[in-house]
Amino acid sequence: MxxxxxxxxxxxxxxxxxxxxxxxxxxxxxxxxxxxxxxxxxxxxxxxxxxxxxxxxxxxxxxxxxxxxxxxxxxxxxxxxxxxxxxxxxxxxxxxxxxxxxxxxxxxxxxxxxxxxxxxxxxxxxxxxxxxxxxxxxxxxxxxxxxxxxxxxxxxxxxxxxxxxxxxxxxxxxxxxxxxxxxxxxxxxxxxxxxxxxxxxxxxxxxxxxxxxxxxxxxxxxxxxxxxxxxxxxxxxxxxTGTYRWVSRSERIDDEEASADLDRRLREEADLSRLILRLKVEGSLPLAAYGEFLRRMTDLDAAVFDLDLDEASLAARPTEADLEAIDFDGVLRRSADRLKNVSDDSAAAPELRRRAEEALVELYLRVAGRAREEAA
Known part of the structure; x- marks a missing residue:
């Protein structure tokens, strides 16, 4: 039977x-x-x-x-x-x-x-x-x-x-x-x-x-x-029998190469438009790589049915080149230095350090975006 x-x-x-x-x-x-x-x-x-x-x-x-x-x-x-x-x-x-x-x-x-x-x-x-x-x-x-x-x-x-x-x-x-x-x-x-x-x-x-x-x-x-x-x-x-695939991933990225590899592997998933993705990412990235990671995730969000991104454990660690890209010596650079000091302060509350990191990334992205517009 x-x-x-x-x-x-x-x-x-x-x-x-x-x-x-x-x-x-x-x-x-x-x-x-x-x-x-x-x-x-x-x-x-x-x-x-x-x-x-x-x-x-x-x-x-x-x-x-x-x-x-x-x-x-x-x-x-x-x-x-x-x-x-x-x-x-x-x-x-x-x-x-x-x-x-x-x-x-x-x-x-x-x-x-x-x-x-x-x-x-x-x-x-x-x-x-x-x-x-x-x-x-x-x-x-x-x-x-x-x-x-x-x-x-x-x-x-x-x-x-x-x-x-x-x-x-x-x-x-x-x-x-x-x-x-x-x-x-x-x-x-x-x-x-x-x-x-x-x-x-x-x-x-x-x-x-x-x-x-x-x-x-x-x-x-x-x-x-x-x-x-x-x-x-x-x-x-x-x-x-299912239409949608519910996929959960936990990843660690600590440099631009790992970030690009993660994006490549996720895009190799079958039927992206039918993918419901829960992604948790930890590690640390320089500001430039962090900004590129966010851009990739924005694009991926548009490609899949739904993306739930948990990046609470992904830290932004600015390099000297990142800080100079914000401002070599001026009010923006001083703001960036203060935010970096807070994000690096192990005695500060985790939520305060996280907000400082987010503000630093936002500052970097705004300055980088303005620089691209001026170059164009």
Whole structure:
């Protein structure tokens, strides 16, 4: 049997930190649903399993509620199996009752109770929906005793965490990492962890189809799962579903050559216009090199979808040539010398030293810009 395992769509997620770009990222999550349908058709898949958090909240707007349903409707030959997660648990008169009231087509299936559901004559789905945001008990435990027809594939679908299971702490939605073995599952499709992760031979987290945070999965994926028969190990193939790549980098630059090399390497990233880059830079540069670094970052910001630059640990260290470029001997040079003294003073408050560095760089750039205008 061949299925697609997805999870954590979180349709309607808010990206206010991106300002006017927010709606573009929200639409990308819907595009990922369409891409899943295309993958299903292209790979001869009849069933797509979504392991929780279809929606980002329990109270989506009417438009947000309908948006993924309309995308799935377009793929009438694909059966979509939706499971409530911790972001969208199934409560009375909640989000899933609202979805059910829309009048769903036959190819969209809501799994709102822990009841076996036949996928076809050869496979049974064992869902473990969440009815609250947080459960202390393992809601997948019922799968161990679940009755299925002899010879049928047993496929589990759940949303929760396998981390620190059985630790005795206040675990949130714990799932026994040995559940596939205990319940004789041929595959356990998990959601909640936003990175693709293999937990065991037959247990996987799909990851999110469209990333939503820095430091997580760089590009959205789903899993193409092939199961040859009962007891066989599943064969897993990653499918790319995401539009945007979320890349985090931490770099050190201490001279112009390193700065130029960093710029070159970043521009070698694929699909720059779809790159969301979180860049932290540390080190120190002369004023001329610092100014050139800022120019490069300004250009890069225009090339990528979004650039979040953290240069708090990158110091400006003016050389004598830098100071003479500001002014050989005059009021500007005296101002530059005072700023340099503050930035070099280890006894001064870090914020004061940082402001002095920024002022020195700004002074240098203004003088350098004026000199270029006069030369022109």
């Amino acid at each position: 061949r299925i697609i395992h997805s999870a954590d769509w979180q349709i309607g997620k808010v990206f206010k930190q991106f300002g006017t770009k927010e709606e573009t990222l929200r639409q990308a999550r819907l595009a990922a649903v369409e891409r899943l349908g295309v993958h299903a058709r292209g790979n001869g898949v009849r069933h797509v399993l979504v392991a929780g958090d279809v929606y980002d909240s329990e109270a989506p707007s009417a438009h947000t509620l309908r948006a993924p349903i309309e995308r799935m409707k377009a793929f009438v030959d694909v059966h979509w199996h939706l499971l409530p997660g911790n972001h969208d648990p199934h409560r009375p008169e909640g989000v899933w009752d609202r979805v059910a009231q829309l009048g769903l087509p036959e190819n969209i299936h809501l799994h709102l109770a822990s009841i076996p559901a036949a996928l076809d004559e050869s496979a049974v789905l064992l869902p473990a929906p969440l009815h609250r945001k947080s459960e202390f008990d393992d809601i997948s435990a019922w799968m161990d005793a679940a009755q299925t027809p002899p010879g049928a594939l047993r496929i589990g679908l759940a949303h929760g965490s396998v981390v620190d299971f059985g630790s005795g702490g206040e675990a949130s939605n714990p799932i026994d990492p040995a559940r596939a073995t205990k319940a004789h599952l041929d595959y356990l499709a998990l959601g909640d962890w936003h990175r693709t992760l293999q937990v065991g031979p037959k247990t996987w987290y799909a990851g999110t189809p469209e990333p939503d945070r820095a430091g997580g999965q760089e590009q959205g994926t789903a899993l193409l799962v092939d199961i040859a028969g009962p007891g066989a190990l599943p064969s897993i193939t990653r499918l790319i």
